[in-house]
């Protein structure tokens with residue numbers, strides 16, 4: 060009986076039939092969304108109702124409808140009206156590499172359990188390092204997300220900069236990092252996991268344009284030192300998540316080198332700009348960073364979750380989790396780059412390198428250039444439309460594909476405008492024709508758009524703004 064069940068679960072013919080059907084269904088889904096044959100980016104359902112649906116489906120649902128139901132009940136990232144969070148519409152071929160990864164299950168930490176994936180990962184990360192502008196001492200690896208990559212980079216930084224070995228001996232010393240108050244919350248979280256606490260997270264205020272105010276670095280550093288806090292790293296955002304504004308990486312690099320601390324660039328979103336001739340300047344100074352994070356699943360058309368963590372000097376990455384103190388010498392002689400688990404936080408991971416490698420092999424790195432350039436161009440085009448319409452106001456002139464704006468109405472004060480803008484965004488969500496998100500900056504409620512689909516164009520933006528005006532008038 061049990062053996063029969065197991066046989067059924069591993070039946071290759073069943074896999075083939077379901078697989079063919081699924082590819083056909085997903086192709087229809089793609090056509091439907093990419094070509095806007097259906098008008099919604101999301102069919103909004105309240106969480107409790109969705110929960111009830113799946114409870115009921117497990118009991119009484121028709122198994123043959125399972126994949127279709129899952130597909131239908133998602134946010135349609137391939138629809139050009141999906142302009143919300145920083146999650147990409149994966150290039151369809153990476154759906155296939157995702158399938159290979161899942162079925163072959165060879166992404167593991169040791170070479171023997173992932174020969175191609177470990178070698179491919181090396182090829183991919185070496186290539187990204189050259190694009191950053193690093194020399195032959197550089198290197199890196201792929202890991203599960205920007206959040207984990209930022210934590211890993213800060214652990215490497217602590218090991219590299221401090222004289223004491225906190226990994227081995229723990230510490231009672233007060234340690235700290237410096238980071239913009241606008242940085243992604245995961246940097247704060249990483250610092251807390253490392254035991255730095257409130258006092259160890261030195262938040263640098265931003266300029267009126269939401270960029271880390273680098274004029275304050277000396278002062279903040281000295282202030283922390285006087286409190287007995289030893290700062291070992293500074294993090295630049297490229298860009299910060301809420302506003303899409305890039306920190307001045309050159310100025311941060313200059314400060315880091317003077318203070319002899321680690322310079323980390325959180326380029327989870329915009330690190331991919333290294334591929335764009337037009338927008339490479341947003342990342343000026345990135346080549347001086349000790350470590351850089353770039354997400355594949357944001358600006359690089361890959362499925363979640365795959366992140367590159369790159370080091371100017373790869374030896375540092377070999378020893379993040381090392382128990383040996385005299386590591387730099389001993390390890391450099393026989394670096395086993397092919398056992399990626401030595402350097403990653405996670406043990407098992409997916410064969411994530413094959414997404415990067417396949418896009419490079421099939422389309423070339425021009426694909427990344429085309430995508431980043433198009434998306435940033437559209438972010439800026441959207442901001443220009445907003446600026447030309449007196450019903451709307453930008454939070455800040457965008458530097459990327461992230462645009463924050465709000466609807467204006469005469470005679471309303473800030474709090475009334477805040478609640479109006481929040482209502483508009485909720486109405487949009489429940490309506491589903493467009494998917495956008497929201498954020499609060501300095502007490503002001505904004506709607507927030509991230510252009511993630513290369514087929515979203517200015518006509519879509521005009522339609523969205525007209526829709527917002529109509530909603531505002533009906534509220």
Ligand SMILES: *Cc1c(COP(=O)(O)O)cnc(C)c1O
Pocket residue numbers: 145203204205206207243245296297298299300325326327328354366
């Ligand atoms: C998205 C993002 C992160 C988090 O990355 P995940 O891959 O979602 O874990 C970190 N930093 C920035 C700037 C981001 O935009």
